[in-house]
Amino acid sequence: MDCNILSVYFIMGTMNCTKDPLKTLEEALEAGITCFQLREKGEGALTGIVYEEFARTCQKMCQAYQVPFIVNDDVELALKLDADGIHIGQEDLALATFRKKAKGKIVGVSVHSSKEMEHALLNGADYIGIGPIYKTQSKKDAKPPAGLHFLKAMRKQIGNFPIVGIGGITEENANDVRFSGADGVAVISDICHSKDIGQTVKNLLLTKK
Template identity: 65%
Template sequence: MKRTDLAVYFIMGTANCTSDPLIVLEESLKAGITIFQLREKGEHALKGQELEHFAIACQTLCKQYHVPFIVNDDVDLASKIDADGVHVGQDDRALEEIRTKFKGKIVGVSVHAREEMMKAVEGGADYVGIGPIYQTKSKPDAKKPAGVTFLHQARIMYPEFPVVAIGGITEQNASEVVQAGADGVAVISAICESPNIPATVQSFHSLSQDFK
């Protein structure tokens, strides 16, 4: 994948939206997000057929706007509906197993330290997500905020490898993240709770371009 694909990485599940999530997604796609990840988590998360139907609806919208559609964690679902990719954490299936099952697709991995970064790159990940950078309310079990120190180190280690930053990123602090070396920002609340989604997405785009 190209590093520019990560510029504005929108992550969403039904629990993150106070209005119709498909309307939020389409408005975000129209505004110019560059990649979308379905992350259906939480107490009232969709499961089974409901989840599959919702995933296909999201995938259909992404196809209309030519934006990669990524599924969080659920490799079986991603494979079943032929998603463009899957994103996994350190506690999910082994990267080598996923890479074998998901040939020709995008595989992203969450990393938090140097060893995890090296393992992801050497194991065939297409990109890594580094975070949480700041305090986040979208993931109750998130690790302690790490700031941009490791993000900066990761960019020095792998100058050309695709890296997206995640965790508590807003229009106000995104410039620090991009300056530290991120190719883009992964956001949930910043878009889901925005009173003006087009303006928010364009703001993130502008920040990414300003520091390139």
């Protein structure tokens, strides 16, 4: 896959936003995010038909900007909507099983150890998400920070395979993450809580290896 897709990878659910979620996504798309992942999890998350309708609206917005639309964890919804891809964690559906169901789709996998990384590569992942790089407030069940040292070690181990860093990433530290080996940065709070989303995304896009 094209690593440029991972450059500024926006992850959002309705619970993450300080203002209207669709407005937040629209502003992020206008500013130039390169990928969008819908992660609707946690207390108060949308469910059922309301969740599906919200996902469809997000997907149409992404299509208008030619930005890949990725669904977090929900295999059934990803297939139903014919999403561009799915991102799964270590606790989600077996990677190999989904890979068979979703030929031609982008599949991302969260990894927190060398062993998990090897499993992801062997079973058909297109990219891996390494983190949390820093302490994060976006996931209540987040693992301890992996740090830049782990990111550097994984880059050395897997060569040019696509990597996106996630967890506590901001405009101020995005460059450190890229210089440590990530092809891009996955961001939740720094965009969702921004008072000027357009400028925040532009600043994230300006950071280069």
